[in-house]
Amino acid sequence: MNQRAAHLSNKIARKAQKAADIWAKNYWHHFPFGGSPRADRQAYLTLWEKAKAVSYPDIEAFETQKGFRIDPQWFHDLALHTQIVVKDSVLCYQHGRVLYAALREYAESRKKQWDQDKIPQGQRMLTILETGTARGFSAVCMARALADADMCGKIITLDLLPHDVRMYWNCIDDHEGTKTRAELLAPWKTLVDAYILFIENDSRIGIRRTATGRIHFAFLDGAHTYEDIMIEFDMVRQRQEEGDVIVFDDYNPVLFPGIIKGVDEGCTRWGYRKDVFGDRQGRSYVIACKNAVS
Template sequence: MLSRLISRLVGPLGRRDCPNPWRDFPLGRQPRADAETYLRLHSQACAAVYPEIDALEAAAGFVIDRAWMHSLALHTQTVIKDSALNFSHGRVLYSVLRRHFPQNRLPTGEGALILETGTARGFSALCMAKALADAGVPGHILTIDVLPHDVAMYWNCIDDLEGPKTRRELLADQETLLARIVFAEGDTREMLGQLGLSRVHAAYLDAQHTFEDVMAEFRFVAARQRQGDIIVFDDVTPGLFPGVVQAVDQIECSFPYAMERIQVSEQRGYAIAARQSD
């Protein structure tokens, strides 16, 4: 299934004759800060303590290699933005996936398919790929973003000081894990229906944060899940993303998913939905 997907996803879907703003330096035409600033923000974010995530990791019995994650986060999460940096989704995804997959062994010969909406620079996709690799579980991450994988741009990160890079170049030192990731370029609203996916064992929804988009992505995933499968929702944060909160509440009430919520701060919350029946 995956080789068919890869051959279909080598470039953006849709009309190639139209100018695509996502391929024309969408995150800026020059570096946004000097190295010292990025390094200071990075070390502040690395020092943050999240007792709720500590508890999740302790209960799951799995902890991501923090040095590996922090090194990756310098290039993929340390950006100039108004809100505080927070890498805790890497810890959540890793622990939840490690907890999940041994309990839900795949039939012999079947690899796990994890769908992600919202790749950005690739941080979360790599944390999920690491969880599969460390668990010894065969499988892939299929991740979708309007941002291209092979067009050089500035990414609003420390690497910009070396000039424009493609995402592939940004992540080049993660070669082994990258073999588990398929990067698809396009709008999830158009892409999802064109992927030919029949099964989604786990999903991480982190693209557009409106109620309608989260529900549409959820319905796509739910139609391809069975008992025991999971979905992780990011930014389940009432003050900032009411659409995500409303979608998660509706899913809990109206669909066969049990919801586990983790509130990390006023600015960041997660929900993990576990499918209760086929």
């Protein structure tokens, strides 16, 4: 009886998941950001100039501490096409600087360790995981970090948004008509082709299917609920070793209490050292580094 009940429960769960997948595909494949441009080109340029003018001393201090800073002109140009959107909240894309500096530091530390261990060049490769691809900004920033570090690696980035379906993206490119994400990122095609693997899937499924080995560095920026944070954190930590890193964005107790609870609980439960810092907009970031197993 128990086996029959378990079989029936699994069957129902599979059907429910299939129905959810169909719904998600229908939604995310059919203009989730709207069926027409949200603003004209000049409006996006005005938003960009305003966002660029804001200074972030805490981010600058973080870059100084890590010893690496992304090229600002390249960074802001990427942001114009992938981060400048029409929305009610304040535009801030400084997580790209955080990811670049943190990953550059990690890559350099790996190089030193590989040199000490005399690891052959063909075996020197980093695996990076991201949840919440969106338009691809963060993944491209991390690809730039790998390229600048002269490091081999792959960036697996997961999102329900499709990579090869044309849509309006609520960005400056919309005035040119609908584009796929691949077309949106065409100016950075060299980096994309060299490093990034776009996966259209829910993170709960996608991590299990695609990240089968070690995850050296992760950026978890998908659903901002406590449950999702804990599920993603748990799956990633099982694939990490001492010194590996997870970066969290939007560490804000007012706007995202689920992130606060999940990150704090996960770091304590699974042995991660937590470095929290913020910017002048009240947005905070967490660099979680895995401790040695005692």
